[in-house]
Amino acid sequence: MSEIPEKMQAVVCHGPEDYRLEEVVVPTPGPGEALVAVEAVGICASDLKCYHGAAKFWGDENRPAWAETMVIPGHEFAGRVVQLDDAAxxxxxxxxxxxxxxxxxxPCWECRFCRRGEYHMCAPHDLYGFKRRTPGAMASYMVFPAEALVHKVPGDIAPQHAAFAEPLSCSLHAVERARIQFEDTVVVAGCGPIGLGMIAGAKSKNPMRVIALDMAPEKLELATRCGADLTINIAEEDAIAIVRDLTEGYGADVYLEGTGHPSAVGQGLNILRKLGRYVEYGVFGSEASVDWSIISDDKELDVLGAHLGPNCWPAAIAMIESGRLPMDEICTHQFPLAEFQKGLDMVGSGRESVKVSLIPEAAV
Structure with missing residues (x-):
């Protein structure tokens, strides 16, 4: 292990659309903490929302920017331990x-949610890369606080694949929320990183069928490789009619929404059968309006939210390690940290990539 330098490169948030690559001091771990050399950090829709600032992202000036200024972004990552004490x-x-x-x-481990084991809803809600007290991974090094939840990952997995454990754990949590059963027809909206993980997770529950929806043929092809039994290009086909034909006119049992597009909400409510289960995970760029009578009087649906990936990380790591997922096709682009803007722009375009990662150059 090489000597730890005094300075490192890091992306620093100075405000909406003002992220800068800077030289900063390498953090020093305190008691019970660990210093980690970052090997890969993914860029997701939440990072993009923070970059643009929530007000611009939503078109609502009453919404503040999502991230604090002078914070290092990045909440999905993998790295190597370079320093820790016996307690850690x-x-x-x-x-x-x-x-x-x-x-x-x-987690704070002290609030009502943490005490009940619902740590993913922790009241202070300190996520890496959003607040100054928990700097993120768009840097050569980062510190894991003593309160963190840490998992070891096999060393032979590519760093960008290991970092995919974060979005995959989120997908698996959404699948858990759906309570999928053997005879279910499961529809997944969106074949981006979250949707592909939902497809793989839903397939592992052995339902009757898993159906993937998207508008990009290449992503639908990737969905098949992740476990989809049927794919529907919603730009060319009537997904609601197809699903009803497959289910004797009833509709799907489960709808997992991973696009964050307002039109996907109404699509899901209409594609579900009576007493069906809707799970929302998407990060929305604008508000969605629906006919709530579909949820209540028409169908008596279970509408569920899903947030983060509690208790799903070991399963996500095992799934990546198993080779069941086409990880090279999912983790499509890797850029050096200095090209963070290129990575953000690529994620923002929506059609050029699946998962974009930055690869810092830590001296380890």
Whole structure:
């Protein structure tokens, strides 16, 4: 292991659409903490929302920017342990040189939600890369606080694949919320990183069929490789009619929404059967309006939200390690940290990539 330098490169948020690559001091871990050399950090829709500032993202000036200024972004990552004390090593079961990931939220372990085991809804809600007290991973090094949830990842997995444990855990949590049963017809809207993970997770529950919806043929092809039994290009086909034909006119049992597009909400309510289950995970850029009578008087639907990936990280890591997912086709683009703007712009375009990652150059 090389000597830890005094300075490192990091992306720093100075405000909406003002992210800068700067030289900053390498953080020093405190008692019970770990210093980690970042090997890969993914860019997701939440990062893009923060970059543009919530007010511009939503078109609502009453909404503040999502991230604090002078914070290092990045909440989905993998890296190598370079420094830790005995307390951290015992708590997390890790050692210097191990490849590790940390769950995106650093719980307080004291609020009502944490005390009930619902740590993903922790009241202070300190996620890496959103607040100054929990700097993120768009840097050469980062610190895992003592309160963090840390998991070891096999060292032979590519760093960008290991970092995909974060979005995959989110997908699996949405699948858990759906309570999928053997005879279910499951529809997944969107074949981006979250949707592809939903497809793989839903397929692992062995329902009757998993159907993927998207407008991009290449993403629908990737959905098939992730486990979809049927794909529907909603730009060319009537998804509601097709699903009803497959289900004797009833509709789907489960709808998992992973696009964040307002039109996908009404689509889901209409594609579901009576007493069906709708799970929302998308990050929306504008408000969605629907006919609530479909939810209540017409169908008596269960409409569920899903947030983060509580208790799903070991399963996500195991799924990546198993080779069941076409990880090279999912993790499509990797850029050096200095090209963070190129990465953000590519994610923002929506059609050029699936998962974009930045690869810092830590001296380890």
């Amino acid at each position: 090593a015992r708590r997390w079961g890790i050692a210097v040189g191990d490849r590790v990931v940390s769950e995106q939220i650093v």
